[in-house]
Amino acid sequence: MNKAFVKESEQDDEEPAGGAPALPAGSPNYMTRRGANALREELDALVRTERPSVVQIVSWAASNGDRSENGDYIYGKKRLREIDRRIRFLIKRLESATVVDPGQQEQTDRVFFGARVLIADVESGEEQRFQIVGVDEANASAGRVSWIAPIARALLKAREGESVRFMSPAGWREVEVLEIHYED
Template sequence: MSAIPLTARGAERLQTELHRLKTIERPDVIGSIAEARAQGDLSENAEYDAARERQAFVEGRIQELESTLSNAQIIDPSALNVEGKAVFGATVEIEDLESGERVTYQIVGDVEADIRANLISVSSPVARALIGKGEGDVVEVKAPAGIREYEVLGVSYL
């Protein structure tokens, strides 16, 4: 399996979720299964079936997180010599040249991308257009609605 790029903050978030699943969720679901088993006949026991389903989800997520973290390559953009250019992990402020709308994104790995938190995947069209660009550069992004132009207002490495 190839390396999975993560920011330090993204890796920490995944470690926290893994710890919660192992120390809180897993014991809780085991307790739920034991309670449902104590109710008798398992063939018509909806609580038992629901607890087993939840257990399968929790165990699957634990495996997924462990795999991701074991193959993670933590990248610290502040340690790179990139001189104000947008790179993986960088936070980039851009302005839509048509609407004047400003937005700030952090370029992150696919695993930690969350558009609601302004974390965009390095493989997204916007991030691909921004990589290597610096303050004052104008980029074109091919979006479903057509080509959009953005000006890079600033690049920082948090």
Template sequence: MQRYPMTPAGHLALEEELKHLKTVERPRITQAIAEAREHGDLKENAEYHAAREQQGLSEARIRDIEAKLGGAQVIDVATLPKDGRVVFGVTVVIENIDTEEQQRYTIVGEDEADFKINKISINSPIARGLIGKSEGDEAKIQTPRGEVEYEIVEVIYGE
């Protein structure tokens, strides 16, 4: 069984999304299909086909979430030893050695990642390059613009 690392907050968010899909979206889509059927000929009924497509997407997402929750490996960073190493769930401040520009990222699971708010996936190149390193270490990370060297300035547990 595939394991899906996630924070407690990410696990809760998936549970809430699953509940919403099952209790709100599924009945709404079923009602939309029933109403579209009442309009007659289904071959040329765009509302019916749109509702059926939406139903398929919703059911696929439900199956995806259920699989991820079934294989969830919830990691609470508060329970980990605080030894200055970069691990899943921490927030890390890194500095580009060439430009001295600092960036702050929190390493989270796939479904929690949102680059706009500096949450990066454990599977991202940046996270993979930082995992296991400690404060003061340097990490070479392959980016689309080439290799970039960063120094780990700070590792924050439980932010």
């Protein structure tokens, strides 16, 4: 069906809000406790603070008369749709979340979800430290890499001292695992 004939609300539910990548089909939505708490805090702020204040602005703007040329009303309604879309998205992600506590990992000698890993590039010797986290909490600049990223998938089940090869955006890369730590 052409998107021109689909209601906006039907499209909204299919697309992740806030630029978050979609989960691979059939895979669980793994999340650290810290990531789940961050999503809950965002949801709470939207529901308790931001949405009521925007509703109040829209209500005030609507009482001013002609809505067709009322910028506050038009922008407010658009912002309400964005907030509602994000709220639906967060609720779905939290309902489908499998919260994993990295501190409870029993096999601490191998890389699994939640691990903090120090690796070294075999060719350049450049070291990099990051934590393998859920899709919604990934932030490369903060050292958090999604478990579906090529480097994280290649490192899963690797031990300290092992080397792994993987396809990066720049081509094939080989890294050695130097340290593995589990903490939340």
